Amino acid sequence: MVMATASFTPPQTTVLGACPHDCPDTCALVTTVQAGRAIKLQGNPNHPHTAGVLCTKVSRYIERNDHAERLTTPLRRVGPKGAGRFEPVSWEIALDEIAARLKAQKHSETILPYSYAGTMGLVQGESMDRRFFHKLGASLLDRTICSTAGGEALSFTLGGKVGMRVEFFAESKLILIWGSNSIGSNLHFWRHAQAAKRAGARLVCIDPRKTETADKCDEHIALLPGTDAALALALMHELIVHDWLDHDYIARHTLGWAQLRERALQWPPARAAAVCGVPQAQIVALAREYGTTKPAAIRLNYGMQRVRGGGNAARAVACLPALTGAWRHRAGGMLLSASSHFPVDRAALQRPDLLAGRRPRTINMSTIGDALLDTAHPV
Incomplete structure (x- = not known):
């Protein structure tokens, strides 16, 4: 007589984590692990900002991790550069060869x-x-x-990489999505923008390309690449001419207003329209909307600062909320980066003392x- 043996199923455990990719969303993850292997990956529904939703790329992360074509061993080039000829070697051999080449450097x-x-x-x-x-x-x-140009722009203009809390965009009445394809690269901001739109807010996309985001906004301003500063200065021009300014906020909380005012008045909408390649009437209408809608918010992203003069363009956009006093409202202002809200002791992490002088x-x-x-x- 043969006794049947019950099959053993290893227990499952869950591990809480966060997506490590270079993305502003930092989605909370729940990974199910069995016998030392990840078998399921999902968003954490208990994380308010990301609400259990992952982007298409990360939701298939296990498939990528376990893919048959994923490299699991070092490859050493055995032919001339560009020939695409490599051979697999062990980690021991690879590390020994790298160490030998590093030691061989005279300086x-x-x-x-x-x-x-x-x-x-x-x-x-x-x-x-x-x-x-x-x-x-x-x-x-x-x-x-x-992102260095934009980051430095924020530091010079606002004193650090600071900005709105992303969830407060849901309460905004006007949102300028400037240089950002949010549907593809900032999914959870888009969720808040959609909530604002359902509540009656207008969404305006400022982007040279008609992205998925531009297609879903109420208006698309397709300026020429690298002309963002001209558009921002023209908006300032109209805010000044029509007195859509918060004079008290400017007096209390800004420096250099006289010089900025002088420069902005050199950029009437007609001049900016010729530079940006957009209709003058569209610039005038946007300025009116921005100057008269409360609260108004700007979601700026890094694409627009990757051009000559991009840092100053980011500075110009970052000045806009102060002119209208948009920062008085939690659903007003702007967001490019808020990383200065969470300072990191990088010296402790990176140990520059190891340079030993x-x-x-x-x-x-x-x-x-x-x-x-x-x-x-x-x-």
């Missing part, structure tokens, strides 16, 4: 760690690697490729081509 500054973002966790994303390269004395990398050069990652061609100071 530590010829080593440059070139990276940006990836996973954004503070420890994994920008901590352990910094410590390692500080210990080596490698060249420092100024990671400017994404050395002062290596800093290379701007946006001009890496110039650095690679610099034979006097090779990388």
Whole structure:
């Protein structure tokens, strides 16, 4: 007689986490784990901001993680660059070869760690690697490729990377979505914008491209790339001419108003229309809406600052809420980044003390081509 044995099903556990991608939403995750493997991934319904909803990319993260074509071992190039010839090697061999090449450098500054973002966790994303390269004395990398111009603009204009709480956009009566395809890249902001629209708010998209977001807004202003500052100054011009200003707020909470006023008056809508490639009447109507609707909010994003003069363009847009006193309302103002609300002790994470007094050069990652061609100071 043979006794049947009951099959054993490993227990399941859930792990709470957050999406580490370079995205403003930072969605809360619930991962179901069985026998050491993730078997299910979903949004956390108990997280108010993201409300259990994930974007298409992250909702399929397990499929990506377990994909048959995912690299699970290092590949070493065995042919000329561009030939696409690689062979798999073990981690031991790969790490030994990398270590040998690093040790062979006569000057530590010829080593440059070139990276940006990836996973954004503070420890994994920008901590352990910094410590390692500080210990080596490698060249420092100024990671400017994404958001530096806009971030510096906020710091010079508002004193830091500060802005509205995203959930308060749901209470706004006018929302300017400026340089942002929110449906594709800021899904949960779009949820609040839709709530505002259902409550009667107008949504205006300012973007050179007719994105999915532009298609769903009440109006699309298709300005030419790199002309955002001209549009912002023309809006200021109309606010001044028609006195749609909060003089008390300007007097109490701003600096440099006289100089900004002088510059803005040089940009009537006709001039901006010629530069931006949009009808003059559209600029005039937008200025009227922005100057007379309370509360009005701006959701600015980083695409518009990745051009020549992008930092000053972001500064011009960031000045607009102060002129109308939009910051008096929690559903008014603007949002580009709010990261200064959550300061991080980066020195503790990155350990610059490991440089031990050395002062290596800093290379701007946006001009890496110039650095690679610099034979006097090779990388």
